[in-house]
Each structure stands twice: as structure tokens, then as C-alpha cells.
Amino acid sequence: MRQGVEQAVVAVDLDSRRRFEELTLPHLAALYRFALKLTGNVALADDLVQETYLRALRGFASLRDPGAARSWLFQILNRLVIDHHRGASREAPLPPPEELDRFSLYDLIWEEDPLPYSDRLHEDFLGQFRDEEVRAALLALPEAFRVPLVLLYTEGMTYREMADVLGCPVGTVMSRLHRGRKILERELWECARKRGLVKTWNTQRDR
């Protein structure tokens, strides 16, 4: 994609380019961070951010409110990420919502007691994960849940801002963040089981 990006020509007058730079470059680091956390791939994140800037420059005239530049840029980048992942069929099917609602990592840690000598059981359980395992757990989430979680964790966006980026109602953001965290906890538990950090392999007890 990189070569194609560099060859693109965008016809915008000099004043508009200056205004564009002033409004958009302060968000470059955040956009890159978002792209990297969503894709887990440095080169791809770099390409997606470049493409975001080109598309944004092309559509700059449509940005009516300069104060909305941040969510507008994230919206463009998010669409590019979705387009990139479309058809990749990398998402595993989710358990039904009621099953997810019943899942409690807090309870499972109590019940399995993986660290019998710990007096800080829950904290010590979390402390056993390696950074890359947490990143992998997040990457395993379906995109609809991963995107709002990344916006929350890395950018600290409000629900309103996320709704603007995702183009959905605030209530949908709230529900995705709730379910997304449940799925993430489940992924962490699965990771702990695979690494043998917890004893049981009886899925009947999981919830």
C-alpha cells in the first residue's frame, strides 16, 4: 500500500493545507497508537495512518467543525481498518450474551484459587500475564468490541466521542464496552488455562 500512498496527488490550496496540518498533525501519535493496537502490526498501522491523512485531506472541505477533527480522523481510520479486515474471517463465534453475562473472572479466580499461598489472589493472578498475552487477548476480540475498548484504554475517549467515531448510539457503545470487557476477561482466563496457571479443564464450571 505504501507506494500507492506516496504516489497519490491531492489538489488542495496552500492555505487549506496549512490549516489541515494545524488541525490534524497534533492527532498523529494518537492515530498511530490506535492503528497499532487494533492491528498489532507496525507496518500496517503506518500504512493505514498515511492513508487516513490522504483521505482526510481529500475530504477536508467536508469538515465543518474544526473541533470535531479528532473524531473525524479516528472515524476515517476506523473505516480503513474495517475495510482491511473485511473478509479476513479471523473472528471466532461469540457465546450468547446471557452466557457472557454470567461469566465472572472474579468468581472463577476465587473458585479455582490458582495461587493458594497468595494473600492478594486477584492481583497476583493478573500479575502472571505477559504483556504480549494481554495484547493477544485484545486482538482476539471481534472488531466491534475491540475498537471501543482500544479507544477507551489508549485514548480515554468519552462514550459520546466513541459514538461519533463508530457512528452508533451511545447506548451501543456502552453495551459493546460491557460485553467487550467480558470477552476480554474470558480470553485471559483461556490464556491462563492454556499456560497451566489454573488447574481445571472442566468447561462445565466456566461461566
Place this chain on the structure above:
Amino acid sequence: MGVRPQARAGEDMEYATRPLSCEEAVKQFFAYLDRALSGERMEALEAHFDACLDCCERLEFSRKVDAFVKDRLGDAPLPDGMEERIRRLIR
């Protein structure tokens, strides 16, 4: 006034007039941690926390998981020369 301005009529009033069950409270933990609740919903939840030690401990664990994930995701500094490349691209 809750998280959704378009919430069903009477919904917040319902929260204001009766105590929350643990199940109802747990469903709102994350919105509470994200500071997305206000008004009667938040008051009802905080009243529940005042009376329920178990939910307080669960909430604290959720807070810790959030901080843990945020910390483990780490930062992602811009690759060398990326800003300059973007500047050239849009010039």
C-alpha cells in the same frame, strides 16, 4: 438523567425509587468506571455500593483489570521519521 438521553420514560425514576439488586448493579459497573453514569442511576448505584461489600470488591477488581490492561497495552511511540513522511505526503 442516565447514560442515554433517549432512555425509556420512567426508567430513571424506577432506579430512584427502589434499591438495585446485585445483578442490576453489576451490569452497570463498567459504565460507572467510565464515568458515563449520572443522576439517579449513579445515585442508585452508589447507594448499592454503600450497602453491599461484595459488589464493592467486584467493582474494585473490575477497576484493577482495566488498569492492568491499560498498563500492559503500553505506549506506541511514532516510528522514526513518520511525522516528516506525513508532512511530505500532505504537502
